[in-house]
Amino acid sequence: MTNVDSNQSTTVSLDSANPSVTFTDIVPGDDYTVEELGEDGWTSTLVCDAGSAIPESEAWQFTATPQQEIVCDANNEASPASVELDKTVVGVTDVFEWSFDFTIDPSESVTPGATQTISGVGASTESAVWENLLPGETYTLSEESTPGWQAGILTCTGLEDSNQAPDAVTFVAQPGQVLECAVTNTPAPVALTVTKTALGGNATFQFLLTPVDPVGVAIVGNAVTEGGTGIATFEGLTPGATYSLGEREIPGWLQDAFTCTVTHVGGEPEAIDLAGFTVEPGDAIACAAENRIVNAPLELAKTVSGSPVRQSDGTYVVNYVITVWNPGPLADVYDLDDALDFGTGIGVVSATATSADGVPVDASWNGTTTVRIATAVAIGAEVTHSYNIAVRVTVPPMITTDNADCSGAPGEATGLLNGAVLTFGATSVEASACAPVPASLPATGVTLSALWVAIALLTGGALLLLIRRVRRSA
Numbered sequence: 001m002t003n004v005d006s007n008q009s010t011t012v013s014l015d016s017a018n019p020s021v022t023f024t025d026i027v028p029g030d031d032y033t034v035e036e037l038g039e040d041g042w043t044s045t046l047v048c049d050a051g052s053a054i055p056e057s058e059a060w061q062f063t064a065t066p067q068q069e070i071v072c073d074a075n076n077e078a079s080p081a082s083v084e085l086d087k088t089v090v091g092v093t094d095v096f097e098w099s100f101d102f103t104i105d106p107s108e109s110v111t112p113g114a115t116q117t118i119s120g121v122g123a124s125t126e127s128a129v130w131e132n133l134l135p136g137e138t139y140t141l142s143e144e145s146t147p148g149w150q151a152g153i154l155t156c157t158g159l160e161d162s163n164q165a166p167d168a169v170t171f172v173a174q175p176g177q178v179l180e181c182a183v184t185n186t187p188a189p190v191a192l193t194v195t196k197t198a199l200g201g202n203a204t205f206q207f208l209l210t211p212v213d214p215v216g217v218a219i220v221g222n223a224v225t226e227g228g229t230g231i232a233t234f235e236g237l238t239p240g241a242t243y244s245l246g247e248r249e250i251p252g253w254l255q256d257a258f259t260c261t262v263t264h265v266g267g268e269p270e271a272i273d274l275a276g277f278t279v280e281p282g283d284a285i286a287c288a289a290e291n292r293i294v295n296a297p298l299e300l301a302k303t304v305s306g307s308p309v310r311q312s313d314g315t316y317v318v319n320y321v322i323t324v325w326n327p328g329p330l331a332d333v334y335d336l337d338d339a340l341d342f343g344t345g346i347g348v349v350s351a352t353a354t355s356a357d358g359v360p361v362d363a364s365w366n367g368t369t370t371v372r373i374a375t376a377v378a379i380g381a382e383v384t385h386s387y388n389i390a391v392r393v394t395v396p397p398m399i400t401t402d403n404a405d406c407s408g409a410p411g412e413a414t415g416l417l418n419g420a421v422l423t424f425g426a427t428s429v430e431a432s433a434c435a436p437v438p439a440s441l442p443a444t445g446v447t448l449s450a451l452w453v454a455i456a457l458l459t460g461g462a463l464l465l466l467i468r469r470v471r472r473s474a
Helices: 448-473
Strands: 031-035 042-049 059-063 071-078 081-089 097-105 115-121 124-133 138-143 168-172 178-187 191-199 204-213 219-224 229-234 242-247 253-263 284-293 299-304 316-325 332-340 347-355 372-379 384-394 416-424 427-435
Touching (some): 031 042, 042 059, 081 097, 097 124, 115 124, 191 204, 191 219, 191 253, 204 284, 242 253, 316 332, 316 372, 316 427, 384 416
Parallel strands (some): 081 178, 191 284
Antiparallel strands (some): 031 059, 042 071, 081 124, 097 115, 097 138, 191 229, 219 229, 253 284, 299 316, 316 384, 332 372, 347 384, 416 427
């Protein structure tokens, strides 16, 4: 109560143990104001009876008179409490649809009811509100378990939670309280495991997990087998994403089987399509792949080592390298032939073949009458054999470009063309290399003999013309 004239105030506190108070020493003739100081979360009205009813208000002003007695009643009503909950989901694709149920207990008079479902799409935040909670009542707000999701920690601002469960809070509602709560949920990890069975040997097998939708960079997983078994594991797959799974081919290995199943939380294993499958929270994907060892085709390569080198005697020396490679996991056996198919007029002075790896070479090889370099050569798994071919040749001074520049049609002799044939089992592969030599005559489409005849005729004509002129001058 405040004496308006003297600006002196008297403040008292009332509670359920002391619900009333009497003010004395009121000075007649002074003006006074009686009011209740507001409390957050409460609405109040003041009703005074000074011989006649005073309208309800939060404050009342009067002028004191002698012997006056005034009775006032202060009425207070607690405002209902409410809860606002923000639900955040992370670790999913932009199109993944999710929903979670939350329940408040007790729910009598609570609106819109005990349980609310919060739904959303993608990594996002959605909200729910419970209103009309009774002040003084003890409530528990909890998140119902959702298969495939890790339980989030439910927290509320400014609240000392008495509930030990991470996904629940227990509190006493306060008048007018707006309790702000939040929880974030992450999907349970999704893993994919490939068990590789290798029959006949061991190797490192690579698998490619490719994000198809949304498109992403392929992830490589290695299964290194020991004793015929190995495992490749992919972790952290994103729920809502679509993936494909494939295996890289390895020379010398044949894939017999490759299957996968997915087990959803609480479900049974189901077969999935490796070309495209969509994962859900908590999925367990198990794959089995079986490969057996087989012979891989041998590979042949031939190159010219540098350019033909002119010697002091006018001959040329050309060198070739032949490479035989076994890319597979098993040993193999092969025969190697090499034939010289030089342009017309190019003569072979000498030809030798040697092995860089100690493979026995036929000493009689000359590339023309004898083309077999090596017979029944054993080559180990993932081993390379190299052979060096050295040939000394003569080049006619009037050789045409067609015979010198390696531009002949397939099967046509030209330049220093050299062809190798590798035979293993019932299979043969070929490789060739050619080095051009200097040419002194252009390509004419006629043979060298025809050119010499033409030159002879031209020369003869010149002589005849000269003789005729001599006779006329005589």
